Every structure is written in structure tokens, then in C-alpha cells.
Amino acid sequence: MPFTFKPFHLMSPEDYAGIGLRCGLEVHRQLITRTKLFCRCPAGRYSKDYDAEILRHMRPTLSELGEYDGTALMEKKTRKNIHYRVHHGTVCTYEFDDTPPFFMADDALDAAIELALLLRLNLVSELHIARKQYLDGSIPTGFQRTTILGVNGWIPYKGRKIGIRQLGLEEDACREVSDIGHDRVYLTDRLGMPLVEPVTEPDMRTPQEAADVAQIIRKLCRSTGKVRTGIGTVRQDVNVSVKGGTRVEVKGVPQIWRIPRLVYNEARRQCALLHIRDELRRREISPETLEHRADEVTRIVAKTRYQPLRSAIEQGLRVKCVVLKGFAGLLNEETQEHTTFAKEFSDRVRVIACLTHLPNMAHSDTASESLYGRDWQKLGRRMSAGSNDALILVWGNEADTETACQEVVLRAREAATGVPSDTRQALKDGTNGFERVLPGADRMYPDTDLPPLAIPQDRVERIRKRLPEFVWDREARYRAMGLSDEMVEALSLSPRGELFSRLVDELGTDPTFAAVVTCQRMKAFRRSGLNPELLRDDEVMEVFKAYAHGRLAREGVVKVLRRTLETRTREPDREVMVADVLQALNAKPLSxxxxxxxxxxxxxxxxxxxxxxxxxxxxxxxxxxxxxxxxxxxxxxxxxxxxxxxxxxxxxxxxxxxxx
Amino acid sequence: MSDKRFQGYRGEGKAVLERYGVGVWSEVDVESTRGRFAGLILPRSETSDDKHVVLKLENGYNVGIAADSISNITEHGRREAHYKIPEKEFPTNPAKPHVTLFGTGGTIASRLDYRTGAVIPAFSPGELYGSVPELADLCNLRTEKLYGVFSENMGPEQYIRLAESIGEEIAKGVDGIVIGHGTDTMHHTSAILTFMVQDSPIPIVMVGSQRSSDRPSSDAAINLINAVKAAAEGDIAEVVVCMFGPTSDQYCLLHRGTRVRKMHSSYRSTFRTVGDIPLAMVDQEKITHLRDDYKRRRSDRSVKINTAFEEMVTILYYYPGMRPDVLDAIVDKGYRGLVIAGTGLGHVNKPVYPALKRAADKGMHVYMTVQTLWGYVQMYVYETGREIMELGVVPASNMLPEVAYMKLCWALGQTDDRDEVRRIMLTPIADETTEREPYNGYLIYQGAIPEVQEFLRTIKR
Structure with missing residues (x-):
């Protein structure tokens, strides 16, 4: 019986409860700091320009407790040449692993402690830097320097608590430029930027809840005023599992609105994979009894009309065929929207065997779309395959097709077990693809280059004193003042929140007027090329005071602020005071x-x-x-x-x- | 309770573990004023403070909990970690050459030490093979751990035993020798071995790593593979250093033991042949010779081992305003030999002259080298140079200061005769002084210059 799953828009919370959906989030966010986390390179400078290229390879190492990590072994199989592009303005010898780390940036640590307090985490007393191995080359050292500040916190959501498992502080990785065949190219500008990483417990039960909680975390981070905003500064990883399935990490979701569909598709994929496993069991195929055979078939298909195969053969590449006994029909099962089970094989072949030129595979379940029936018949005879068996073709050089055949068999064996532990890549259409094997705790190793760093209580208290109000409390307060939703959102994320409160509480300013000036006007100033940060909160207070005391018309408020900013921007050396501008404008209300x-x-x-x-x-x-x-x-x-x-x-x- | 139970803990940290009856490798729940933490108690580094307990959390992260914040610890199990490299027996193949790998320590063979929290040299060369199986494609390997020390702790005793061990291996008939060594003083050892072990019939290749083998970006494996290749298959029967060539992962360079120097504290491409060009490039496919004036591999087993060494020799790095009392103190302490790293072409200031004269009168052997590292001592160009020579200072041509130091130790270990010492010092054994400096022997590119930038952009350095 083919597997069916309700379409996205028809799924109800009860449906998700029925499949036992559980979601968790990991949110990576860049901090606003002066320097990168472990070196003194300027933070937040991005450029695709580069002055030089460096070539490296990665080698798996043992974990602290003496184990090899699965991800590490996978990357070893891929035999990638990693090319790093470096630019002198954004990267020093630290990033490409030719200089040991410097001490952790203090401003980054302060910002992370602030966020840890807002997430109500149990703070650790002493930070230990860990090396988290990444053998994909995204970090030239082969590991990310990372540390956690606290565990077991929570945030409120719909009257319940969403657990926060931990908050990490770590360095960002390279940006990938391309990954073709055995060559992967990275830009290094983003490398080493400080990131905070709050991780939730798998407490979300529907795709929408995952998106809602991502929003709350986003607002909480932004309410500190210490996180970067904009494209590339934030990436969400969504952990998804269903009953009987496995925790799978869908990585690198750039926008929150994409989360629900990604969660839906992953839930659907896991259900489909469980269905396929059950079907295999029915066919009496288990990981142990799985039968398979692989052989070179270049000659058999030498005259095929299937173009991708034909051109591969013309280039002198080899074609290999894997027979999966008893798999007939399964490769066409839908696992995600517009995606079949066959893609699970094709992805592995692409990522691990480096056969990146697509299509990289053909299979007998889609006979009409690739080779002619008579080709498949010839192959079937050559491979002694029957009508219950599936045939998979791969093409490439000797070593890569060898790896590809092994991967096909490995993936088939996993199918008989259920849902493999993968890290998967979020795709734009809401589906996901294989990225790598999910790494375990074995890839953690203590960093011996830096000593542990104590976080004394007075440092925590100093930060606790200037902690912003919880963003949800702030929103409730603003809403009660009658501000519009748009204004509530803007104001609750604005660094001028405290100023707003003082304007309203101390001066009795109309909340809408105060909100327009502190949020919208400040944004408008920035758009017109002025830097609103050149205005201190107490100066804005002074201007509003003049208005409140009848020394300045309502219209004059923005005018004074703008004139002050204009002068400061144009003549940075001149010390212009708000009082001077007030006087010069003579903006006293007319009788x-x-x-x-x-x-x-x-x-x-x-x-x-x-x-x-x-x-x-x-x-x-x-x-x-x-x-x-x-x-x-x-x-x-x-x-x-x-x-x-x-x-x-x-x-x-x-x-x-x-x-x- | 043994110390092992509190490995590295002392003071408050140890007291809190004792109070709750737990120790290292206990799986625990900790209650503290900052909340609850669950994990495995790890050993503490001895150089860290005594105020924290280290936990490995379930997620693999380590954290420290302040001892004075802890209000309770309950143990619910024990789990001891055993750090072990999969050790495999090295396959033997009679058709492949025999190589002996001597271990002396350093980061090519290192692992984490919980006691100090630092990287220590602790892998046996056997374990080393477990992590670098490619070696079996090259040779039959025998390993012998001579020492486990950081290279700064290498000294005369180690040099002598190493030279003697090399002699024994040659007599046994091996086809090549590799010496794993810390990088800091690798060029000191390569220099003294060049003098102590002469006319070897086989390659003697020194190798190390700038990134410990516990890092995925380690250069240890690639350096070791290339060194073993040079020892097993190479034709250069000299003491050479085999280390990363460019900063990219491409090939290693073989440097002559007397002309090589570590030039950067942390780069992997830190070793450079100074004032000359390297002997060859090595990668996993081939050895590419860059010059042909090297000593060829021979099938006989003869070698000259001369382990003479005089320890009362020192180096004086000259600086402007140096006072003569520094030199007087050296003489008064009974030193017999001195290598000066002088400025420019080989100069020191006038106030030091009387002390130089006194040193010569007391029978001290004084040699002049240059702190510019590149270039020759030339003491005739300026009047001052000639005056210094008249005080008994001997110009040491273009010998590197560290090499001159090693050679003077070796020479004075053999004789005290002024002329004989001078003859030994100035007769090159393996290019420690050269007759000519090739035009491409001095290349320190200056960044930002357009043609250099162009080169960096197109060449994977």
C-alpha cells in the first residue's frame, strides 16, 4: 500500500499529536562586538574579495574519550580539497589556523551572559572552551571553538514553559562559495565572528509552535540591542522527530516563516521512512538479511539513449549498477513534497561520493524517465535481478563510483532500520536534503590552547543590573497603552525602550508621539544617511522637556533632533549641543x-x-x-x-x- | 582514598568532592546557588585554580562549577574514560624498505593531559601508526621511543644517545631513519646530528608538527608520511628536516640540517632554508629534487659517529649599549667557547673590546656570526671589524648562530687547540658555511606590493 500523508494546509494539531511530532530549535545569532571572538580582526566586515587562497585537507582525530565521530569518518570518505579565500582586511593568521587563539572578546562574553540571564539559565561558574569538530572544512582548524554559559532555562509560551537546554557562545564558520566534485571553496570573512546559540528542549508540538518560539527567541535576543540584524546574521536549526523516528537536524534556516513547512516535510519524511521500513519488514528484509550486488556495467549500457549516461560514457567515465534485492517499487515512494525515496540515495552519492553533477543516479523504478525498458532488461539479466529487485545506476570515476555503490548499500541498510540520524540542509521549497551524518558528543574535545575562564559573581551582578525588561512584558505594557501592533513590535525591539518609558512616565508625553519619534523617526534619520546613535537618550529627553514645558512646538521636536544630527554628521569636530540647536531654531510655539x-x-x-x-x-x-x-x-x-x-x-x- | 580519585584537585575543590564522597569519573547531580547541573566529574588541570569542579555535561561540553556555590552532590554511577588510539600491528612486506622511527617527543606524538590541561607527548610511536595507516604503503616500520620530552628539553645527553642509536640502526641494515622531534629546537638537533653522524649511507629525516595530532587540521600525519617516504625511498643520505612547505596542504620540503631554521612561532610552514635553497620537495606521489649536490644513498653500512660535546659554550646576542661585564661574567664562569650574534656584517661596540681581549687571553674561543641570519660575516669592510678580529674573534662566514653554537660545542669536545678548533669550525661538513649564496637564497616577500599580491592570489602558498 503506498504511503499517504495529508497536505500541509490540512494538517491539524491533532494530526501532529497523532504522529508524535516534537521540535526543538537552535538559533545562531551574531553579536555586535568590536572584534571577532578569539582574534582582533574587526567584526562584521564582509566582502567577497580575496587576496589569497589556501588549500587544506581534514583528517579525523579521536575524541577526548577515545572515539571516532561518525561525521568525522564520513568527511574522511569524501576526500575533499578545501580552498579558503582570504582577504587581509577581514582575516588574520588566526582564522586559518596559523596562530593560536587570543583571549575571548569581553564584549561578546558580556552580551552572552546578558542573554543567559534573560533565558533564566543556570550559569556555569567557569567557562571551558571546547573544540567541536567540523570536518567539512567550514573551519580551517577542523573545529569550532565553543563554550556554554548555562543550562536548564525557560521562556514562557502560551501559558507553558519552553525549556532552554543551553546557551552557547561560539565562533562562526566560513561561507561556502561552491562544492563541486572533490573541491569545496570557502570565503573566510565571516569566520570567527562571535555567535550566541540558544538551544531549546524539543517542547514544540506543531510546525507553527516552532515558528512562534523562534519569534520569541528572536525578540528576546534583539531586545538586548547586542545582536546583529540582517541577512546572514541569524540561522535557525530545527530538530524534528516523530514517534518511532529519530532526531534529525534541519540546518541553516535563514527566515522564521520558512520553519513550518520545513518541519512538516521532515515529519512527513520520517513517517514515510518508517512506512518503508515496515514494508521492508513485510518483505522480510532486515539490515542483516539485506542482499545486494554491485558491478561495473559500462559496456551493457554503452549504447543507451539516456543523455546524462551517454555523455558520461563519452567522457570515459564508468557506470556501476547496484542491485537491492526486494526493493522494487520503494524508490518511487513520496517522502516529502515532490520528493521520492530515491533522493535519499542520490543525496548520499552527491555528498559522500562527490558525484555532484546532477542527475547522478538512475533507478529501475522510474524506467520511463531515464533508460529504455530494454536497457533495464539487459541490466537485470547481467546483474541476475528479478522483478522484485531495484537497480540503481551511478557514474563517475573508479574511486567515486566505488564509494557511491557502498553508500547506496549503506543507505538501503539504514532504510531497513528506520530513520537515520542526519543533519539535513533546509531547501528553499520547504523540503530538505542530506548534509551529513548527525554528529554526536564524541566530536567534543577540550581546547588546550586557552585556560578555563571564571565568571565571577560581580560580573554577573553588574550585567544583571542593566538587564532589559523581558520583551513579552514590554509588549504587554505597550499594547496596554493603545499602541498599534506594528509600533509595539518596533518599540519592544528598540534600544530606545527605556527612553520611551521615561518620555511617557516622567514627561507625560503622548505614547504614540513618543513611539513615533523614538522608533520611526530614528529609523528615518538612518535612511537619510544620518547616524541616530549620535543622539544620547538624555539629549532626546531634553528636547522633549522643552516641548513639555511649552518652549518648543510639537513640530519642532523632530526638527531639533534632525538639525543636531545633521550638524554632528557633517561637522564631526564641532561640539554641538541640543540646547544650542534649540536656541538657534527659536522653535518656541507662536502665540x-x-x-x-x-x-x-x-x-x-x-x-x-x-x-x-x-x-x-x-x-x-x-x-x-x-x-x-x-x-x-x-x-x-x-x-x-x-x-x-x-x-x-x-x-x-x-x-x-x-x-x- | 588515593590521589587518583581527586586527580588534579586541591584546596576547596578537593574539599567539596570529599565532603560529598565523590571523585573523578563520578556521574553526579550537582546543586549550586546557580542551579542544578548533571554530568561526569573530570580531572582538573594542576595549573588551574583550586576553586572549581569540572563537569562534562551530557552534551559533551565541559563546565566549571564554583566549589563555594555547591550545596549538594549526589553520585549515581561511575564512568572512566580511556583515551586510546586503535593500535594495529604494522603489516610486514619483505619487498618494502625498512625504516626505523625514533620518538623523542614533541607535538607530532601528543595527546591531552588532564593533569596539566595541556598537550603532552604521550603517544607511543606504535599508536602513532594506528592513526596514520598510510605508512604501511611505504615501508616496514620499526619504532623506538628514546625520549618523551618537549624539544626545549633536548640537550647533550639526548643528542649523544640519538647519534649512537642512529649508528646502531645503520649497522643493523635499515634503509632509512626518521626522528620525531618537537619543532622548537629541531634545527639545533639537526645541526648537531649532522656533525655527530657523518657519511651516513642512508637518509636521516627529522620531522615534527606545528599542529598537534589531536586536531583535524594537524600537519602531523602529512609530515610523517612525507618524512617516511624520504627515508624509505629517498636518495639523500644526509641529516635533513622534513616539514610543511607552503601554508597550504601540498608538499613538504627537505631542508639540509645545518641551514634550516624555525622562522615563525606558529605557522605550519615555519621551517625555511636560510641563505640557500632546500634540497627537495616531497609529497605522497614523488620526491622532486631541487639541487643535485647532495650525498647519495649507498648500500654499505659504514658511518662515522663522533659524539664529542663541550657544554661550556654559549651564545651572546649583541645589542647596542652592551656593557663589557656581561662578557666578563661569561669568562669568569669558565666558559670555553662563545658565539656572538653581531650586528650587520658582524660587529659589537667599542666598550666591549677590552672584555673580548680578556676572553682571548683566558683562552676562550670566540666566533662571530650575524643576527641578520642571511648573509656573510665580513669584518674587513669597516675598520671596527678589523679591530675586533685583532682581539681574537674569528668570523664564522655565513654559519647560522645556532649552528655555530652546536659546532663549537662539538669542536671543543674534541680539542682545545686554537688552530685545530678553527680548522674544524671553518671546514664545512654539510654546508653550514657555503661558498656562495644563490640569488634565490634570500626571499622574504613584502606583503601589499602589487606583484607579491598577484603571486599570493594565484599561488596556493
Missing amino acids: DEEMAAQVKAAVDRLDDHRFSTSAKRHRHLMGVLMNDLAGRADGGRVAQMVAVTLGTHGDCSASAEGRA
């Missing part, structure tokens, strides 16, 4: 008499014959006046005064709105 005089003067200067209608005249007048009075008078009041003066009261006030 009714002053405004009447201004309006009258403007009206007197007006050449009446230029305007065909009174509305046009009114608009022109408003333009002139608001330019003169900007920051000193409210647009509504000016419009009213103009209407009174022109005797057109009431007909044009709407056009004056929004010019302030």
Missing part, C-alpha cells in the same frame, strides 16, 4: 497674536491674480507659511488662522494636514 501677524504679512505679500480658485490660494499660502513657521506652529492651527484671515473658514483645512 495667537504672533501667528495672526505672520499670516497677515503673508497674505499682504500675496499676488491674488495668480490663483484661479480660493482653494489654490489657500494651498499656496499654507506652503509659504509652514516653511516659515515649521517647528513653531501646528499645521491645523495655521490653517485655521489662514481661513479666518482669508474669510474662507472651513473649506480648506483638510489640505493643510500633514505638512508639519
Whole structure:
């Protein structure tokens, strides 16, 4: 019976409960620091330019407890040449493993301690740096320097606790440029950047819950103001398992909205693999009894019309065939959306045997799409295969096809066991592909290059004192003030949160106005090329104080802030004070008499014959006046005064709105 | 309770373990003011403080828990780790050459030491083979651990035993010798072995690593494979150093033992032939000779072993403003030989002259080398140089200071006769002084210069 699974949009929480879905998250986030974590290279400088290339190979080593790690052995099989591109501005000899580490960056550690406290973790007293092996070459040392700050924390979600297993602080890896055949190319600019990595318990029960919790963690991180934002600065790994399945890690999800579909597909894949295992059992195939045979068949298929195979043979490559006894029909089983079981084999062949040119495999279950029936018949005879057996063809050089045949058999054997422990790559269409064997604790090794680092209580207390309010508390508070959802989100992640509270609490500022200035206006300043960080919170307070005390019109607030920033940006050497700008602008609100005089003067200067209608005249007048009075008078009041003066009261006030 | 139970713990840390009746390798739950932690108690490094207990958590991470924060520890099991390399018997193949690997220590053969938390030389060469099976494709290997010391702890006693052991192996009929050695003083050892072991019929290849073999990026395996290849199949019957050539994983260089020097504290391509070019490049496929003036492999078993060594020799690294009392002190302590690393072409300042004269009068043998490392001592160019020579200082041509030191130790171990010492010092045995410096013997590229950048961009260095 073929395997069926409900489509994504029809799956209910009960359906997920039925298959026993469990999800956990690992979120990797770059910190805002001056330098990289273990060297003094500048942080956060990215460039695809490079000055030199370095070639390395990786060799598996024993773990601290004397074991070889599975991932390590897998990477050894791939025999990859790793090419690193290095740029003098972003990388020093530390990153490519020719200089030992320097002491850990203090600002990174402080930020990580802050996050550990927000996640309510049990803090460790002494950090031990570990080496976590990565033999894919993404780190030239072959390991990532990593440490954990605390264990067993939690965050609230829908009235329950989501467990936080641990918080790590570690260095980021290289960016992959390409991976073709036996050559993998990396950019090293991102290498060594400090990352925090909160890891949750597998407490999420639906794909949507996984995305929701990812959002909460995102907001919590951002509320510290110490994490980087933007493309490439954050990557989520999602751990997925179903009842009877295995913990599988779907790696490198860049955006949170992608999480639900990825979780759905992985859950579906595990259910499908369990179904295939049951079917194999029914066919009396177990890992021990699995029968297989592999042989070279280049001659048999020499005249095939199947183009990929044909061109491979023309290039002098070899073709090998693996027979999997009793596997007929299974390779066409759907495991994910638009993905069949055959891809599990093709992925392994691509990643481990390095046959990266796709298609890299053909199989007898899709006879019509690849070789002709008569080709398969010839192959079947040559390999003594019957109608219950599946045939898989691979092509490449001698060594790679040898590895490919072994991998096909290994994967088939795993199919008889169930769901293999993989690390899988998140794909754009919501499905996932094989990346590597899931590494175990065996790949951890103490780093002997740096001594343990104690985190004394006074350091923790110093950080605890300036801890931001929990982001969920903040959101609830802002919502209660009547702010819009958009404003609530922006403000709760804004580093000016404390300023906002003081504006509202101490000065009685209207919350919406305070939120517009502290969030939206600051963003607008940045967009127009100004650096809003040049304005200190107490300076913004000073400006609002002037407004609150009637020394500055509402319109003048933004104007003073902008003028101050403009001067500081253009003339960095000049020490300009907010008070000076306040005075220079003379943005004191106009009294009714002053405004009447201004309006009258403007009206007197007006050449009446230029305007065909009174509305046009009114608009022109408003333009002139608001330019003169900007920051000193409210647009509504000016419009009213103009209407009174022109005797057109009431007909044009709407056009004056929004010019302030 | 034995010390092993509290391996590395003392003071507060040990007290807290004793209080709750637990020790190293106990699986425990710890309650502390910072919360609960579950894990395996690990040994503590002796150089770390006495205020923390180290736990290995389930996730593989190690963490330290402050002893004074611990309110309870309960043990629920014990699990001792055994760090062991899979040891396999080396396959024998009568058709392949016989190589002997001497172990002296250093990071080519190292592992983690919990006591000190540092890397220590502790792999037996047998275990070493367990992790580098490629060696079996090259030779029949016999291993012998002579020492397990860091290279800075190598000294006359070790040099002499090493030279004698080499002599014995040659007599036994091996086809090549490899010496695993720490990198810091590898060039000192390669120099003295060149003098102590002369006219060897077979290659004597020194090898080490700049990244310990517990790292996936280690150069230990590739260096060792290439060294064994040079020893088993190579034609160069001299004392050579085999280490990483470029910083990329491509090939090793074979350097003549008297002209090689460690030039960077941490780079893997740290060894360079100074003032000349290396002998050959080696990779897993082939040995590419870069020059042909080397001593060929022979089938006879004759070799000259001369382990003379005088320890009362020292090096003086000259600096501006040096006062003569430094030199006087050396003389008064009874030193018989002195190598000066002088400035430029081989100079020291005038105030030192009387002390030099006094040293000569007391029978001290003084040789001049250059701290520029590249280039010759030339004491005729300036008046001062001639004055210094008149005080009995002998220019040592382009001998590297460390090599001159080793050679003077060796020479003074044989004779005290001024002329004879001078003859030994200035008669090259294996290019410790050369008649000419080739145009490509001095290459220190300067970064950022366009043509150098172009080279770096296109060549995997």
C-alpha cells in the first residue's frame, strides 16, 4: 500500500499529536562586538574579495574519550580539497589556523551572559572552551571553538514553559562559495565572528509552535540591542522527530516563516521512512538479511539513449549498477513534497561520493524517465535481478563510483532500520536534503590552547543590573497603552525602550508621539544617511522637556533632533549641543497674536491674480507659511488662522494636514 | 582514598568532592546557588585554580562549577574514560624498505593531559601508526621511543644517545631513519646530528608538527608520511628536516640540517632554508629534487659517529649599549667557547673590546656570526671589524648562530687547540658555511606590493 500523508494546509494539531511530532530549535545569532571572538580582526566586515587562497585537507582525530565521530569518518570518505579565500582586511593568521587563539572578546562574553540571564539559565561558574569538530572544512582548524554559559532555562509560551537546554557562545564558520566534485571553496570573512546559540528542549508540538518560539527567541535576543540584524546574521536549526523516528537536524534556516513547512516535510519524511521500513519488514528484509550486488556495467549500457549516461560514457567515465534485492517499487515512494525515496540515495552519492553533477543516479523504478525498458532488461539479466529487485545506476570515476555503490548499500541498510540520524540542509521549497551524518558528543574535545575562564559573581551582578525588561512584558505594557501592533513590535525591539518609558512616565508625553519619534523617526534619520546613535537618550529627553514645558512646538521636536544630527554628521569636530540647536531654531510655539501677524504679512505679500480658485490660494499660502513657521506652529492651527484671515473658514483645512 | 580519585584537585575543590564522597569519573547531580547541573566529574588541570569542579555535561561540553556555590552532590554511577588510539600491528612486506622511527617527543606524538590541561607527548610511536595507516604503503616500520620530552628539553645527553642509536640502526641494515622531534629546537638537533653522524649511507629525516595530532587540521600525519617516504625511498643520505612547505596542504620540503631554521612561532610552514635553497620537495606521489649536490644513498653500512660535546659554550646576542661585564661574567664562569650574534656584517661596540681581549687571553674561543641570519660575516669592510678580529674573534662566514653554537660545542669536545678548533669550525661538513649564496637564497616577500599580491592570489602558498 503506498504511503499517504495529508497536505500541509490540512494538517491539524491533532494530526501532529497523532504522529508524535516534537521540535526543538537552535538559533545562531551574531553579536555586535568590536572584534571577532578569539582574534582582533574587526567584526562584521564582509566582502567577497580575496587576496589569497589556501588549500587544506581534514583528517579525523579521536575524541577526548577515545572515539571516532561518525561525521568525522564520513568527511574522511569524501576526500575533499578545501580552498579558503582570504582577504587581509577581514582575516588574520588566526582564522586559518596559523596562530593560536587570543583571549575571548569581553564584549561578546558580556552580551552572552546578558542573554543567559534573560533565558533564566543556570550559569556555569567557569567557562571551558571546547573544540567541536567540523570536518567539512567550514573551519580551517577542523573545529569550532565553543563554550556554554548555562543550562536548564525557560521562556514562557502560551501559558507553558519552553525549556532552554543551553546557551552557547561560539565562533562562526566560513561561507561556502561552491562544492563541486572533490573541491569545496570557502570565503573566510565571516569566520570567527562571535555567535550566541540558544538551544531549546524539543517542547514544540506543531510546525507553527516552532515558528512562534523562534519569534520569541528572536525578540528576546534583539531586545538586548547586542545582536546583529540582517541577512546572514541569524540561522535557525530545527530538530524534528516523530514517534518511532529519530532526531534529525534541519540546518541553516535563514527566515522564521520558512520553519513550518520545513518541519512538516521532515515529519512527513520520517513517517514515510518508517512506512518503508515496515514494508521492508513485510518483505522480510532486515539490515542483516539485506542482499545486494554491485558491478561495473559500462559496456551493457554503452549504447543507451539516456543523455546524462551517454555523455558520461563519452567522457570515459564508468557506470556501476547496484542491485537491492526486494526493493522494487520503494524508490518511487513520496517522502516529502515532490520528493521520492530515491533522493535519499542520490543525496548520499552527491555528498559522500562527490558525484555532484546532477542527475547522478538512475533507478529501475522510474524506467520511463531515464533508460529504455530494454536497457533495464539487459541490466537485470547481467546483474541476475528479478522483478522484485531495484537497480540503481551511478557514474563517475573508479574511486567515486566505488564509494557511491557502498553508500547506496549503506543507505538501503539504514532504510531497513528506520530513520537515520542526519543533519539535513533546509531547501528553499520547504523540503530538505542530506548534509551529513548527525554528529554526536564524541566530536567534543577540550581546547588546550586557552585556560578555563571564571565568571565571577560581580560580573554577573553588574550585567544583571542593566538587564532589559523581558520583551513579552514590554509588549504587554505597550499594547496596554493603545499602541498599534506594528509600533509595539518596533518599540519592544528598540534600544530606545527605556527612553520611551521615561518620555511617557516622567514627561507625560503622548505614547504614540513618543513611539513615533523614538522608533520611526530614528529609523528615518538612518535612511537619510544620518547616524541616530549620535543622539544620547538624555539629549532626546531634553528636547522633549522643552516641548513639555511649552518652549518648543510639537513640530519642532523632530526638527531639533534632525538639525543636531545633521550638524554632528557633517561637522564631526564641532561640539554641538541640543540646547544650542534649540536656541538657534527659536522653535518656541507662536502665540495667537504672533501667528495672526505672520499670516497677515503673508497674505499682504500675496499676488491674488495668480490663483484661479480660493482653494489654490489657500494651498499656496499654507506652503509659504509652514516653511516659515515649521517647528513653531501646528499645521491645523495655521490653517485655521489662514481661513479666518482669508474669510474662507472651513473649506480648506483638510489640505493643510500633514505638512508639519 | 588515593590521589587518583581527586586527580588534579586541591584546596576547596578537593574539599567539596570529599565532603560529598565523590571523585573523578563520578556521574553526579550537582546543586549550586546557580542551579542544578548533571554530568561526569573530570580531572582538573594542576595549573588551574583550586576553586572549581569540572563537569562534562551530557552534551559533551565541559563546565566549571564554583566549589563555594555547591550545596549538594549526589553520585549515581561511575564512568572512566580511556583515551586510546586503535593500535594495529604494522603489516610486514619483505619487498618494502625498512625504516626505523625514533620518538623523542614533541607535538607530532601528543595527546591531552588532564593533569596539566595541556598537550603532552604521550603517544607511543606504535599508536602513532594506528592513526596514520598510510605508512604501511611505504615501508616496514620499526619504532623506538628514546625520549618523551618537549624539544626545549633536548640537550647533550639526548643528542649523544640519538647519534649512537642512529649508528646502531645503520649497522643493523635499515634503509632509512626518521626522528620525531618537537619543532622548537629541531634545527639545533639537526645541526648537531649532522656533525655527530657523518657519511651516513642512508637518509636521516627529522620531522615534527606545528599542529598537534589531536586536531583535524594537524600537519602531523602529512609530515610523517612525507618524512617516511624520504627515508624509505629517498636518495639523500644526509641529516635533513622534513616539514610543511607552503601554508597550504601540498608538499613538504627537505631542508639540509645545518641551514634550516624555525622562522615563525606558529605557522605550519615555519621551517625555511636560510641563505640557500632546500634540497627537495616531497609529497605522497614523488620526491622532486631541487639541487643535485647532495650525498647519495649507498648500500654499505659504514658511518662515522663522533659524539664529542663541550657544554661550556654559549651564545651572546649583541645589542647596542652592551656593557663589557656581561662578557666578563661569561669568562669568569669558565666558559670555553662563545658565539656572538653581531650586528650587520658582524660587529659589537667599542666598550666591549677590552672584555673580548680578556676572553682571548683566558683562552676562550670566540666566533662571530650575524643576527641578520642571511648573509656573510665580513669584518674587513669597516675598520671596527678589523679591530675586533685583532682581539681574537674569528668570523664564522655565513654559519647560522645556532649552528655555530652546536659546532663549537662539538669542536671543543674534541680539542682545545686554537688552530685545530678553527680548522674544524671553518671546514664545512654539510654546508653550514657555503661558498656562495644563490640569488634565490634570500626571499622574504613584502606583503601589499602589487606583484607579491598577484603571486599570493594565484599561488596556493
